[in-house]
Amino acid sequence: MNDYEVVVFGLARMFEGYADRVRIVELSASVTPEEPVDVAMYDTFAGAQADGDGLREAIEESNANRVVVYTWNLDAALVDAALAQGARGYLAKSLPAAELVAALERVRDGEIVVSDTPDRAVTVGGDWPGRAEGLTNREAEVIALITQGLSNHEIAVQTHLSINSVKSYIRTAYRKMGVTSRSQAVLWGVEHGFRPDRRRVTFAGPGAAAT
Known part of the structure; x- marks a missing residue:
């Protein structure tokens, strides 16, 4: 469940070699899968x-039996908050596909699984807007939030980063994007897929075409 098409389709590509173990039912930009899922x-x-x-x-x-958080942010307070709300797992985006699939199977079987993998700077799997243009996952997330209209302070609160870290990510991202102002960054973001996508994509089964 994520509002960015490139993110959810990147995750789907990670699972392509595990069709015998993972069936993708839906890639959703909203919070409610239309059919029950494990x-x-x-x-x-x-x-x-x-x-x-x-x-x-x-x-x-x-409609999911269990929900897991899939994230770059392994802050201990966030892990505790997620589990307290009822999440059955907290999985790092640095997990290779095989380990991610195994973790999901453990969650399906009733375990609570929390990644102990360090939150690395470079993600092993998955995708994000701006990756092809050289943005890191953190830079891309900050630009996505700028494109949504958030202030630096709001971005810091939402991402659990310091305001100085947010400003640093903005500076490095702007250099890669070739922009010098926030308005230019927003326009660049709109043109490069940084606006949330509300489309729902369902799958009839492994290998099925998107609808």
Whole structure:
């Protein structure tokens, strides 16, 4: 569950070699899968973190038997908040596909699984807007939030980063993007897929075409 098409389709590509173990039912930009699923993955990219209402709503309103958080942010307080709200797992985006699939299977079987993998600077799997243009996952997330209209302070609160870290990510991202102002950054973001996508994509089964 994430508002960015490139994020959810990147995750789908990670699972292509595991069709005998993982069936993707839906890639959703909203919080409620339309048919029951064993496990729903709540991706925090440019969205509410695990201590916000978004996760609680996903857990309470989802048709998923279990919900796990899938994130770059392994802050201990966020892990505790997610589990307290009822998440059954907190999985790092640095997990290779094989380990991610194994973790999801453990969650499906009733375990609570929390990644102990360090939150690395470079993600092993998955995708994000701006990756092809050289943006890191953190830079991309900050630009996505700028494109959504958030202030630096709001970005810091939402991402659990310091305001100085946010400004640093903005500076490095701007250099890569070739922009010098916030308005230029917003326009660049709109042109490069940084606006949330509300489309729902469902799958009839492994290898099925998107609809």
